[in-house]
Amino acid sequence: MKRRKESAKTSRQSAEQKQFHPSPAEVLAIRKGNKQVIEETISNFFMLTKIAAHDVFGFGQDRWERLHRKMLVHMSCIGDKLVTAEEINNEILKPEAKIEFCPNKEHRKKLNHFGKLEVAVSDDMSTCLALSLLDEFGYHGKRFGKVYNRIGEIGHKLWTGEITHHDLIVMSQAIRKKRKAA
Numbered sequence: 001m002k003r004r005k006e007s008a009k010t011s012r013q014s015a016e017q018k019q020f021h022p023s024p025a026e027v028l029a030i031r032k033g034n035k036q037v038i039e040e041t042i043s044n045f046f047m048l049t050k051i052a053a054h055d056v057f058g059f060g061q062d063r064w065e066r067l068h069r070k071m072l073v074h075m076s077c078i079g080d081k082l083v084t085a086e087e088i089n090n091e092i093l094k095p096e097a098k099i100e101f102c103p104n105k106e107h108r109k110k111l112n113h114f115g116k117l118e119v120a121v122s123d124d125m126s127t128c129l130a131l132s133l134l135d136e137f138g139y140h141g142k143r144f145g146k147v148y149n150r151i152g153e154i155g156h157k158l159w160t161g162e163i164t165h166h167d168l169i170v171m172s173q174a175i176r177k178k179r180k181a182a
Contacts, residue, residue, distance in 0.1 A: 034114075034117060038117065041122060041125075044158075044168070048158075049129055051175070052154060056150050057139075067133070070135055074128040074131050078128070092134075096140070097141060098141045154168075
């Protein structure tokens with residue numbers, strides 16, 4: 001019994017000694033990587049949302065701009081720590097809009113640091129999208145589900161390589177203001 005305790009103590013000490021301590025240069029590289037992942041995730045989510053809202057609801061540039069502005073307001077509230085995405089989900093979306101996010105926790109365990117960061121940003125943006133659709137257009141429940149599913153379909157095509165990031169940009173830019181007949 002005494003040997004087990006000693007070997008457990010030794011293995012615990014060696015594990016503590018092997019902890020990763022990044023150098024200042026590595027810390028800066030991680031922070032730069034974090035910023036890049038966040039910016040790319042936000043950009044991609046906005047493009048996916050614009051395309052999905054156009055496909056599902058027929059949103060043109062004007063309605064997209066309204067939705068975009070509203071999402072930015074909600075994102076800044078979360079970013080400024082005035083409210084959390086969890087509070088929005090539990091206190092507004094779940095009771096009022098009948099929307100509930102159920103993250104796949106097993107999948108998240110397998111992700112690296114940047115994958116987890118990307119998922120966290122996407123989760124916050126999904127909350128902002130749902131709240132914005134509810135606030136600005138009164139869309140909830142099934143309507144939100146339709147646009148959210150479309151975002152997932154397009155995102156899956158991007159992830160599998162069926163479409164490229166360039167294709168996403170082209171699709172997003174193709175949505176323009178409708179011209180009024182003279």
